[in-house]
Amino acid sequence: MGVIGLLTAGGDCPGLNAVIRGVTVRATETHDTEVLGILNGWQGLIEGDTVSLDRDDVRGILARGGTMLGTSRMDPYVHGEGLASCMSTIRKTGIETLIVTGGDGTLRSALQLADEGLKVIGVPKTIDNDINGTDMTFGFDTAVSVATEAIDRLASTAEAHNRVMLIEVMGRTKGWIATYAGIAGGADAILIPEVPYDLDAVAAVVKKRYRRGRPFSIVVVAEGVAPPEGATLEVRKDAFGFERLGGVAYALAPEIEDRTGFETRVTVLGHVQRGGTPTAFDRVLATRLGVAAADLAVAGESGVMVALRGSEIEPVPLAEACATVRGVPENLYEVASAFFG
Ligand code: F6P
Numbered sequence: 001m002g003v004i005g006l007l008t009a010g011g012d013c014p015g016l017n018a019v020i021r022g023v024t025v026r027a028t029e030t031h032d033t034e035v036l037g038i039l040n041g042w043q044g045l046i047e048g049d050t051v052s053l054d055r056d057d058v059r060g061i062l063a064r065g066g067t068m069l070g071t072s073r074m075d076p077y078v079h080g081e082g083l084a085s086c087m088s089t090i091r092k093t094g095i096e097t098l099i100v101t102g103g104d105g106t107l108r109s110a111l112q113l114a115d116e117g118l119k120v121i122g123v124p125k126t127i128d129n130d131i132n133g134t135d136m137t138f139g140f141d142t143a144v145s146v147a148t149e150a151i152d153r154l155a156s157t158a159e160a161h162n163r164v165m166l167i168e169v170m171g172r173t174k175g176w177i178a179t180y181a182g183i184a185g186g187a188d189a190i191l192i193p194e195v196p197y198d199l200d201a202v203a204a205v206v207k208k209r210y211r212r213g214r215p216f217s218i219v220v221v222a223e224g225v226a227p228p229e230g231a232t233l234e235v236r237k238d239a240f241g242f243e244r245l246g247g248v249a250y251a252l253a254p255e256i257e258d259r260t261g262f263e264t265r266v267t268v269l270g271h272v273q274r275g276g277t278p279t280a281f282d283r284v285l286a287t288r289l290g291v292a293a294a295d296l297a298v299a300g301e302s303g304v305m306v307a308l309r310g311s312e313i314e315p316v317p318l319a320e321a322c323a324t325v326r327g328v329p330e331n332l333y334e335v336a337s338a339f340f341g
Contacts, residue, residue: 002096003034003295006053008067009041009075009109013125013139014278015286016067019101022290028054031298036093044107045098048089057078062283065276073239077109083116090118097297101125104325105242106228107305111318114303121293122305122318127274129176131328133316134141134307138286143170143273144180149187150269151218158216160233164206164256164264168249170273171222172242174327177273184230188217190336191252193224194327199252203259210262219256223268227251235297246270288313 004027008016015022027033035053038044041145043184049234051069056105061068076085083108085193089095097119100110103126114120124131129140169177170222175192182190207218215246223245227233231251249266285308292306292313304315 001033001298001300003036003094004094004294005036005038005040005045005050005090005093006069007045007098007100008069008071008125009037009100009106011103011126012071012274014065014068014126014142014274014276015138015282016101016125017061017064018138018278018283018286019123019290019293020053020068021061022287023099023294024053024058025055026291026294027298029121031294033294033298036095037069038089038318040070041072041074041102041106042076042086043058043072044070044077045086045089045336046074046080048092050089050093055231062287063277065278075105075109076304077112078241083118086113086118097121097302099123099293099297103128104131104322107131107318108322111303111322114206114318115310119297119300120318121270121296121301122321122323123289123293124305124307127175127177128171130172130325130326131321132273133305133320135310136285136308138282139278140180141277141285142279142283143177144184146273146276147177147181147220147269148184150267151181151187151220154267155185155218157215158218162215162262164217164219164247164260164262166219166221166253166256166264168221168223168246168266168268170269172245173325174224175222176328178220179328179333179336182220183339185218185220186339187281187336188219189219189340190333191221191225192218192328192333193222193226195333198226199228199255199259202256206256206260206262208341215262217262221249221252223248229257296337299313
């Protein structure tokens, strides 16, 4: 076959380098097929910024966070004319199939390119774990591990000072990290966008713990929850036009403090969750996805993304991935909430 083009777009995510390594080694060593890395996401495809990749180029990157190809928030449909904006690079380099590693916005653009006739394979990526059609995304396990460690650390200082600790984790529209880290860290309350919150109920939990001789509490908050009534947060936008989130916990803390009388402190974890080395789980998942994407590209497939289904990696239509954003199911949140208090 012709050349495989490979790009990583959108926010970075631990495991991206494992995907790049997986695609490159599988395509070049197993299938004798050339791989062209595209620099800085869609921007590199539009501007013709590429680098040839072989086995030696991807040594030593498996355990590294970030992406050796770079990424950006540029998008061919938001900032260009779709496929037409990418054609000059595609023609010049002989790219036959494009492997696109990205979150929901990136995969939507990948689907549009496939609809315009380009051969495209998607690789789902986000620490938020909210892409439809796959049971889990790589990066999520790493983010949950970081958030859980933070909760463990906050619990001991909360206990020493009889404080309520609010820990805000990422999760733009869905509360996967908050729910998993909250379960793992034994949170006393978890606020996620999928479930409307009741601050009186949170305060009741804090007071109940006090009565039972536990005068400290841990509350996990997903960054995407609505601010409390009457609070206004400063809204800044990214290059996609998405709101830059972070800081809602600062508006929630005084509400909890006023209702409980307990000093309430805030930790916003932010990008710590996205940086650094991926967990072993994420390295394995990302490697398997990269290998599967290369296999599908060589087989001439298009319009699908590689997905974890049960314990297998399977192709799923990109249209399914883009159909909805996957939220925390009620029964999982119910498990978490059984331990509140
Ligand atoms: O979508 C992944 C994510 O980490 C969100 O949880 C977060 O809101 C967003 O990216 C932040 O992206 P950036 O660092 O580009 O503003």
